[in-house]
Amino acid sequence: MINKLVSKIQKTNAPIVVGLDPMLHYIPKHIKEKAYAEFGETLEGAAEAIWQYNKAVVDATYDLIPAVKPQIAMYEQFGVAGVKAFQKTIDYCHEKDLVVIGDVKRGDIGSTSEAYAVGHLGKVQIGSKSYAAFNEDFATVNPYLGTDGIKPFVDVCKEEKKGIFILVKTSNPSSGEFQDRIIDGRPLYEWVGEKVAQWGAECMGDSYSYVGAVVGATYPKMGKILRDIMPKSYILVPGYGAQGGQGKDLVHFFNKDGLGAIVNSSRGIIAAYKQDKYKEMGITEENFADASRQAVLDMVDDIAGALGTK
């Protein structure tokens, strides 16, 4: 799947991923009204609204992008109905041949991590049959529990040719509280990065590993160091746009081959219609997906400008 991700990035010339994080207040009124008219102001109504919203964004952008990254928290908040919408979104994105990165940040020990790995990336055995449940292509994973928590994911990745992105240095302001603490002269995130490189060496695709890392766009200097520590790991870069990361900050996350990083934007694309910039182009709330398409083009352009590949 890392090979597919790389080849799709090359084909679209867009090292970006659209974060499908449908907060209710992002969703245009007409979509919510229609969903509530059908299902009421219920968990099912909200789930229908986020699904219709996602579908419209995907329809407007899928030919421009290699991948999407649904954030499962935004679905779990609506309980079982929300999780159903998560599944529906994954299945639809697969129909559109998009690579799906499940932003689930799971991580536990032994058999429990195995159950997560199986449920999100692998196949579960039920009697004589086996099923892929959520069936994402990649999942994000938390490293706090060490190798025991990661190994079951790596095993499933090898078997299914799927991948993971391990949290190394997250984009949020307080990420340094533990991640930046100095251990034997180096910050914790570097030690985690070293481990990512080790875990990743075990399962290589053609040029990059199935095991990638998450490093926030908001920390470009650390990105540069981590790029060197994990040369064969793809870096999933959140924090661009709404969180403050800019095109010029992204250069360090890429390798000299122009590959090695995929930059996420969520709000900046799926709720682009709320920005003055797109309103001034005459895009209305009803045509919100047009703003999403334009925002993808603008983001690709911003990154290409920064990388000097325009």
Added chain:
Amino acid sequence: MINKLVSKIQKTNAPIVVGLDPMLHYIPKHIKEKAYAEFGETLEGAAEAIWQYNKAVVDATYDLIPAVKPQIAMYEQFGVAGVKAFQKTIDYCHEKDLVVIGDVKRGDIGSTSEAYAVGHLGKVQIGSKSYAAFNEDFATVNPYLGTDGIKPFVDVCKEEKKGIFILVKTSNPSSGEFQDRIIDGRPLYEWVGEKVAQWGAECMGDSYSYVGAVVGATYPKMGKILRDIMPKSYILVPGYGAQGGQGKDLVHFFNKDGLGAIVNSSRGIIAAYKQDKYKEMGITEENFADASRQAVLDMVDDIAGALGTK
């Protein structure tokens, strides 16, 4: 909810929680056969089997115990159908007046952690209505992202009088890989423990905080130190029984008031019928829930013996 947990522990005289982690190979044949006859060897069939299994274990033990801890990974592996069984299990345990600790190990940043907190512990707003989706009483949370990831949970806990247990020192063999690394003379888990105490000071119940910690039974010496660092935090202690932790190891996790810790056992209780000890009592696979009841009594006795409260 921490007050309810403490009072239920006192009433039952059982500082234990039953881990409802229904692996398919734990589930007696007759339950699986019935579920598969109705729904086929499908995700729905597996979900029905784990629900029936949970129900039987809960029916056999609910009067002896204060709390249960369903591990969501074991449900997520069966996709949406599994998550439905997770919800059904929570609702049923609430009917039986059990405190429900959702072992979800979630953790993300800002609005994303908020969505998890809302979905698992709080209420989500949909138009003019609000709903508790999963509605656990406690959730386990991963601290790797720092305060940004924890604060939204703490806020929901204050509002809803619910609680969290933050991973501090996990029970698995490789937990030391990052958690034991020395920072300014002290291991990372102690720094996390300090933060747990700080976060917890903000939201106190009558005698303990809504913010607790997870510390593995397999590391009793570290438990003793962490007990002192976080005197007002309840410690959720996994790793007893199947993972190697013993009654005598648990003493250090408790405060002098005989409170402050709740010990989890999963396999040792829900799959007790597989142990020779219970087979020799004449308990058959058909009567597996009798073994679970006896295993609860034995565990309570083991801990009381160790604490000298027998």
